[in-house]
Amino acid sequence: MTSSPGFYLVSLGCPKNLVDSEGMATLLRRAGYLPADRPEEADLLIVNTCGFIAPAREESQAVLRELAQARRRGQKIIAAGCYAQRSPDELAAAIPGLDGLLGTRRWMEIVSLARRLVPTPPHVAEGRGEVLRAAVQGSSAYLKVADGCRRSCAFCAIPLIKGTAVSRPLEAILADARRLAERGVQEIILIAQDTSDYGFDLGLRDGLALLLDELVAAVPQVPWIRVMYAFPGRVTAHLIETLARHPQILPYIDIPLQHAHPAVLRRMRRPSDVEEMRRTIRRLRAALPDVAIRTTFLVGFPGETEEEFQTLLDFVAEMEFDRAGVFTYSHEDGTPAYALPDDVPEEVKAERRERLMELQQGISLRKNQALIGRRLDVLVEGVGDGLSVGRSYRDAPEIDGLVLVPTELPVGEIVPVRITAALEYDLVGELAAGRGRRQRAPASPQ
Ligand code: SF4
Numbered sequence: 001m002t003s004s005p006g007f008y009l010v011s012l013g014c015p016k017n018l019v020d021s022e023g024m025a026t027l028l029r030r031a032g033y034l035p036a037d038r039p040e041e042a043d044l045l046i047v048n049t050c051g052f053i054a055p056a057r058e059e060s061q062a063v064l065r066e067l068a069q070a071r072r073r074g075q076k077i078i079a080a081g082c083y084a085q086r087s088p089d090e091l092a093a094a095i096p097g098l099d100g101l102l103g104t105r106r107w108m109e110i111v112s113l114a115r116r117l118v119p120t121p122p123h124v125a126e127g128r129g130e131v132l133r134a135a136v137q138g139s140s141a142y143l144k145v146a147d148g149c150r151r152s153c154a155f156c157a158i159p160l161i162k163g164t165a166v167s168r169p170l171e172a173i174l175a176d177a178r179r180l181a182e183r184g185v186q187e188i189i190l191i192a193q194d195t196s197d198y199g200f201d202l203g204l205r206d207g208l209a210l211l212l213d214e215l216v217a218a219v220p221q222v223p224w225i226r227v228m229y230a231f232p233g234r235v236t237a238h239l240i241e242t243l244a245r246h247p248q249i250l251p252y253i254d255i256p257l258q259h260a261h262p263a264v265l266r267r268m269r270r271p272s273d274v275e276e277m278r279r280t281i282r283r284l285r286a287a288l289p290d291v292a293i294r295t296t297f298l299v300g301f302p303g304e305t306e307e308e309f310q311t312l313l314d315f316v317a318e319m320e321f322d323r324a325g326v327f328t329y330s331h332e333d334g335t336p337a338y339a340l341p342d343d344v345p346e347e348v349k350a351e352r353r354e355r356l357m358e359l360q361q362g363i364s365l366r367k368n369q370a371l372i373g374r375r376l377d378v379l380v381e382g383v384g385d386g387l388s389v390g391r392s393y394r395d396a397p398e399i400d401g402l403v404l405v406p407t408e409l410p411v412g413e414i415v416p417v418r419i420t421a422a423l424e425y426d427l428v429g430e431l432a433a434g435r436g437r438r439q440r441a442p443a444s445p446q
Pocket residue numbers: 149150151152153156157158159193194231
């Protein structure tokens with residue numbers, strides 16, 4: 001063993017998992033373990049797994065298996081995260097030779113587990129201080145405001161895995177935001193299973209709106225603040241007014257609606273007032289004329305008829321969302337929906353997903369074409385071979401589109417770009433005159 005043992009950490013799944021991975025890495029570094037770029041350089045191999053649905057579990061197993069098969073003598077392997085929380089026995093049986101399992105609610109115990117497997121030398125002094133509950137990627141950072149979920153959507157395993165919602169204290173979130181601002185982060189993305197539920201367990205009313213008011217005051221130098229994962233019915237008039245009042249908060253919101261037929265929504269144990277969904281979208285568009293609305297739909301839920309699916313297609317055509325992700329139902333043991341027959345054949349689920357995606361692609365293309373000639377502020381994230389790649393306020397990292405500019409621009413800066421061409425998901429543009437602005441009106445005629 002070297003004097004300072006190394007760890008190699010793979011983070012799978014969603015940005016919330018990524019924040020936990022960063023937390024584990026910080027604790028390990030403070031305890032004297034060194035991060036390794038390659039598995040063969042490490043003494044400790046850690047996979048922060050995702051266990052949300054079957055394909056995610058398969059991917060987690062594949063990554064663990066590959067690391068386990070290639071490991072050299074003495075290397076230890078730990079499975080952490082949602083899959084380890086949800087089905088530790090299944091995981092241990094699938095990956096013989098696992099040295100440790102650490103559920104998602106216990107990620108902060110990584111050091112004591114690591115020490116049992118690969119001790120650090122006695123002279124290593126442990127660092128102190130709060131662990132940042134954020135994951136920085138380039139100039140953007142995901143900042144976790146709560147963990148767990150107190151809803152009980154019939155298809156969802158998250159409450160089983162993560163437990164009920166626990167909000168972080170406001171001051172702790174603001175302290176993290178200040179540290180991110182000091183590092184020069186340009187975009188803070190608020191995440192939780194349900195950000196619009198922030199503060200309920202702390203006795204706050206409209207806690208997300210309150211948090212946003214405090215956040216913009218705490219980090220005036222961070223030009224972009226983005227809100228992900230709001231629950232339908234919880235996007236209140238006060239929250240919309242707050243989004244509209246602060247130029248720092250991007251006119252972007254992600255509201256996973258899952259379906260638009262009241263009977264399916266009731267079976268899903270979700271809010272089923274579709275008229276209320278329409279009102280919320282209209283209010284958002286009235287208060288924020290340039291707002292980009294992202295949503296998610298789930299097709300093939302037990303009992304979904306062709307007629308119910310058609311209602312969803314009609315709703316999507318009517319509402320013209322800027323972005324929509326479409327998933328097929330996965331029959332998950334332990335969820336309320338597991339008691340229902342998984343009666344929509346897999347090929348029908350896949351075909352419905354295709355039809356909905358195709359419809360949304362046309363909408364997305366038309367919306368992108370309408371932006372030609374307009375100016376958007378773009379956060380530059382990558383550059384090479386005479387091309388820059390970035391995102392506008394309309395694009396959350398990894399899930400939305402990109403803006404391509406055929407010239408090399410400074411990475412990490414927000415620059416003005418005039419849109420010259422539109423693809424289904426991405427835009428093409430050229431550098432516009434002036435500076436990237438921090439104020440509202442991110443899309444304006446040039
Ligand atoms: S709100 Fe989201 S995380 Fe919570 S139970 Fe419903 S789908 Fe799952």
